[in-house]
Amino acid sequence: MDINFKLVLLATIVQFALGALWYSPAMFGKWWMQIMEVTNLSKEEMKAMQKKMAPFYLLQLLLTLLMTVSFAALVPLLLIFNVFHIAFWIWLGFLVPVQVGTVIWGNTKKKFWAKQIFVMISYQLASIMIIAFILSM
Numbered sequence: 001m002d003i004n005f006k007l008v009l010l011a012t013i014v015q016f017a018l019g020a021l022w023y024s025p026a027m028f029g030k031w032w033m034q035i036m037e038v039t040n041l042s043k044e045e046m047k048a049m050q051k052k053m054a055p056f057y058l059l060q061l062l063l064t065l066l067m068t069v070s071f072a073a074l075v076p077l078l079l080i081f082n083v084f085h086i087a088f089w090i091w092l093g094f095l096v097p098v099q100v101g102t103v104i105w106g107n108t109k110k111k112f113w114a115k116q117i118f119v120m121i122s123y124q125l126a127s128i129m130i131i132a133f134i135l136s137m
């Protein structure tokens with residue numbers, strides 16, 4: 001297995017930054033806070049909650065790295081196809097069903113399902129296309 005770990009690291013960092021932007025108030029952060037029902041927290045409560053989340057950011061970074069390495073391992077096998085085409089089908093066939101199932105079977109109120117599903121699956125599509133772009137360089 002011939003993996004370019006420099007590109008894997010770059011793709012991981014870019015995806016992680018995309019996630020930070022995606023779930024920020026500049027993009028879908030307000031929706032996300034509404035879905036998670038944390039819009040009524042004070043600034044102090046919000047800071048305390050964010051501090052508790054710090055270890056989870058490290059875990060997410062490791063999970064992002066795992067996803068990128070896994071995709072990189074598949075790239076040589078998939079080079080006979082367009083890497084973006086493969087990324088799309090991986091997204092549609094594997095990521096979308098898992099994300100939608102997470103919403104349906106999670107504790108999300110039904111009134112937020114469409115927003116949460118949109119935010120989650122659109123992020124996953126952007127993320128996997130970034131992996132495909134960077135790893136195909």
